[in-house]
Amino acid sequence: MEKVYQFIEEHKEKYLEWLIELCRQPSVAAQNRGIEETVVLVETHLKKLTDKVERIPTSGNPILYGEIHTGKTKTLSFYNHYDVQPEEPVELWDSPPFSPEIREGRLYARGVADNKGTLMSRICAVHAYQSVYGELPLNLKFIIEGEEEIGSPHLEEFTSQHPDKLWADANIWENGFKSIDGRLQITLGCKGMLYVELHAHGANTDLHSAKAAIVENPAWRLVWALATLKNEREEILIDGFYDRVLPLTEEERRLTEEMDYQEAKELEQLGLKQYVNGLSGFALKEKLIFQPTCTICGIEAGYTGEGSKTVLPSTAKVKLDFRLVSEQDPAEILVLLRQHLDKHGFADIEIVPLKGQHAAVTPIDDPLVQKVVGSANAFFEQKPQVIRSQAGTGPMYNLCQKFGIPSLGFGVGHAASHNHAPNESIYVDDYIEGIKFAALVLHEFPK
Amino acid sequence: MEKVYQFIEEHKEKYLEWLIELCRQPSVAAQNRGIEETVVLVETHLKKLTDKVERIPTSGNPILYGEIHTGKTKTLSFYNHYDVQPEEPVELWDSPPFSPEIREGRLYARGVADNKGTLMSRICAVHAYQSVYGELPLNLKFIIEGEEEIGSPHLEEFTSQHPDKLWADANIWENGFKSIDGRLQITLGCKGMLYVELHAHGANTDLHSAKAAIVENPAWRLVWALATLKNEREEILIDGFYDRVLPLTEEERRLTEEMDYQEAKELEQLGLKQYVNGLSGFALKEKLIFQPTCTICGIEAGYTGEGSKTVLPSTAKVKLDFRLVSEQDPAEILVLLRQHLDKHGFADIEIVPLKGQHAAVTPIDDPLVQKVVGSANAFFEQKPQVIRSQAGTGPMYNLCQKFGIPSLGFGVGHAASHNHAPNESIYVDDYIEGIKFAALVLHEFPK
Structure with a gap:
């Protein structure tokens, strides 16, 4: 060679x-x-x-x-x-x-x-x-x-x-x-992955925000719906979401233990004090490699430019990716997500699936x-x-x-x-x- | 004339x-x-x-x-x-x-x-x-x-x-x-009004969303913080927020009763089935004229363009207006908002006040x-x-x-x-x- x-x-x-x-x-x-x-x-x-x-x-x-x-x-x-x-x-x-x-x-x-x-x-x-x-x-x-x-x-x-x-x-x-x-x-x-957009709809036009006293705000609908999906301890709250996440095998545990992850260096590079939930060591690597996620990749509603425009938006939109592991099936997770939103009173929120991967x-x-x-x-x-x-x-x-x-x-x-x-x-x-x-x-x- | x-x-x-x-x-x-x-x-x-x-x-x-x-x-x-x-x-x-x-x-x-x-x-x-x-x-x-x-x-x-x-x-x-x-x-x-921006900060750069398993997402922080501010019954949950909202006088009650509000026409015009909380009649007019609000005028984080970009945003921002009534003081509400966020574990979320009016x-x-x-x-x-x-x-x-x-x-x-x-x-x-x-x-x- x-x-x-x-x-x-x-x-x-x-x-x-x-x-x-x-x-x-x-x-x-x-x-x-x-x-x-x-x-x-x-x-x-x-x-x-x-x-x-x-x-x-x-x-x-x-x-x-x-x-x-x-x-x-x-x-x-x-x-x-x-x-x-x-x-x-x-x-x-x-x-x-x-x-x-x-x-x-x-x-x-x-x-x-x-x-x-x-x-x-x-x-x-x-x-x-x-x-x-x-x-x-x-x-x-x-x-x-x-x-x-x-x-x-x-x-x-x-x-x-x-x-x-x-x-x-x-x-x-x-x-x-x-x-x-x-x-x-x-x-x-x-x-794997399930990538979706959630759309919330209010009045058929943006309105002066004085009307927000009586007209539903789709941005608030979306915030409330999102808050039901994942809590501050990073637990995804959709019924059945974790059912097909398998526990680590002995071999997977060994590989994860052997895996070097330079936490301090990365934290410094990213300007962060700690990882989510204060995790470190094995638990950190395990979450990164073996745990599914639910991530807001983008969210948008109303006026986002300079200054203090007082507007009640007519629509709100979020892009969510779920990283899937083990036997989780993107098609099944999509169904569970729909059921979750319906069950929590968000049947009005539209799901637009963009991609799925095992x-x-x-x-x-x-x-x-x-x-x-x-x-x-x-x-x-x-x-x-x-x-x-x-x-x-x-x-x-x-x-x-x-x-x-x-x-x-x-x-x-x-x-x-x-x-x-x-x-x-x-x-x-x-x-x-x-x-x-x-x-x-x-x-x-x-x- | x-x-x-x-x-x-x-x-x-x-x-x-x-x-x-x-x-x-x-x-x-x-x-x-x-x-x-x-x-x-x-x-x-x-x-x-x-x-x-x-x-x-x-x-x-x-x-x-x-x-x-x-x-x-x-x-x-x-x-x-x-x-x-x-x-x-x-x-x-x-x-x-x-x-x-x-x-x-x-x-x-x-x-x-x-x-x-x-x-x-x-x-x-x-x-x-x-x-x-x-x-x-x-x-x-x-x-x-x-x-x-x-x-x-x-x-x-x-x-x-x-x-x-x-x-x-x-x-x-x-x-x-x-x-x-x-x-x-x-x-x-x-x-009156208090208009603020809330800013949440994550890593010092946008990241591949695979990292979201372990790196805090400021968009989620903002969603969780917002969800503590107002519930789905439109009740603002900041301690002391309603303390200076006075009950209606007899005269105010009479004017409100006399006030004509063409609900059906407006709902049709706006393409809506109902007002918030299903309100109508006196209660609707009373909420519009005499009740304070907390409105998401704009929210933005991450990628909001076409397609399914998988990104973990480094910042998230929301524009909020509070319409104030009676004796509510914008400077006092700003203090109450800060106390509320701190109390609920969101001391990291920055408040940028943009305007206040009695x-x-x-x-x-x-x-x-x-x-x-x-x-x-x-x-x-x-x-x-x-x-x-x-x-x-x-x-x-x-x-x-x-x-x-x-x-x-x-x-x-x-x-x-x-x-x-x-x-x-x-x-x-x-x-x-x-x-x-x-x-x-x-x-x-x-x-």
Whole structure:
């Protein structure tokens, strides 16, 4: 592998330029912005690696599929996405989100950590391996979708219509991080999700707030309804919500105990005095990895500009995400939420479901896990952290576990990457190192 | 007065044009927009009536003062304002808010009902009276401020520095309406107000919502805090909040019983099935006129655009107005609110006070009330409605009652005017009629 590493070192300016060019191109699925341009760009890179590149149409954004068929025994697939989160609030970025900029060793851009950096590191790894050895030691598939950040609503069209393209001995998931102390994280699963909007309606027009004495205020309706959903101890109060949350196995308990979480550093970085409920240690990690959530991602009603406008709003809206774990089913949670609102007198509040995903997990004794952990032990100075599940969500279940394909994730992000938030960034050194490690995994997996 | 009415009829196109020109000029105090231009415009009109026009500087927007000194015995003052509410949400207007447009007998524009229509009707009334009779039968003062819609924060500079300009036998307040059945409303007071923002703070940056499992969400903090302020029966739960709310006197009870409120029509107009708590009749009117409120005027946190962005917001903000009645003191309510939040575990939530006003009321047996009601009985086909207090708020106490000056309000608006909201409008016929009635009041008051 030394030759490959050397090749990567010699070409690192070029590989960095490829990433910068990709990050300069907006690709916001939620706003349908820059999709076609991004597809063309990623397609161009895939075509450097193989002549089997397909643009697979869906009812939404196309999926890019690239296959490198070597005739070898083993087949690995990479799952990634070319779309990114919206960049708002733009005013909190120190440099424009789609004008990538390097400051103090970090490359800042929307999507660079989630997950354009990791996507490009894999393309570069294959490029380097092929350049040095001519051919990969396995068959490889790239599955790159364009709607991950809006909940992969059309990925199931692909999985049901193209089981052949989906099939692999194992999958490497889209992304990953280094922890604050610089250890590579290898994640074996991800949480599920139910994302909804709740809408409350009042009069058919905004009114002078003097009328609020007698006309119902939808913002108050929404506040009262929300207050029934979760209490100040962070307990979600929907009947049956926790029924399918399983207790931790011995193995999960051990992994969680071993998992390093630099609380003090993170708290300082975030400007916080403590975590919710004053949690720390095992209980903190357990809540992050194994507990479901109910989060207000956005709320809006009435006048929110400068000054003291006295208005009674006619509508109010909240965006809620529930991160789901274990056997929780998004469709069932949606029903429980409707029942909960009705039972508490909020039948008037409308639920608009936006997305649903099952949680997913790969067993720790799977050969894939053993091989990747072994490669990481050999490659990095510090031992990797094996994490039972991401705290985040992805369509892993629909693409892998549902078909018996094991999957795990690692990538070039960092605990301080600010995914989904202003000033998203990765370390340039992590990117170059990540290209080398991806090449090593390609080399070791078929052994 | 017939000659004056005839003059007004002959000049109604011109008087309408004056109003349209004034409404075309934005004057949004909350956003400091168009103030100077509006001052110049109103000044020009006042100078047609008198050569004693002064622009009185304050720490905020200037106050326009116009005095017509005739040497007669009685002195009346008009209080009005040249500023308007912000026009947001602009997308809900059927015509641009600052491009006045007449449709089906109604003139649509931001500020036309609150209170540029009434202001201009008084300027026109004086213009017509002087044109016909040469001189007014009393001394008259115009006090026209430019910050009413943001709570008149600098009006007290004027009242303390210019008691001479303030002095009058009686004051006519800025504005008024016709009820849905077309009866002129004469209001003898207004509610007070405390307007605050509550700010909740979380981490120092927006985060991926996966972190919401362990990082406090300021939007949830705000929801929980709000839910402690008012319950679903519309009861405000702050200790001591109602202590200075007085029970209705016999006279107030009688006025309220006599007050016509077209519930069914209004409910239909607003697209509602019922008022809060299912109230109707006396209880409804009593709540509107005599009860304090706590209103969410605006709330905002996190991502509120298209799609399902999964973000944990770093801040959350709500705008609250409390309409105050009787002897409630805004400064005291602010203290009670702070104590309430502290007591319920929300010491972390910041209160930003934006404005405070005392409630105000003029006794029904005051000669001013008797004369204006008498004029209205003679002028309008239907008897006026005397209303104990506006449901809304103004600086009446600071300008009048505090100095022993009686005050009442009437004007050219309508129950369906949509003050402070999209598609604000008045009836053109009400405007012309309002000019005539204002001229009659000038004529009758000194008798």
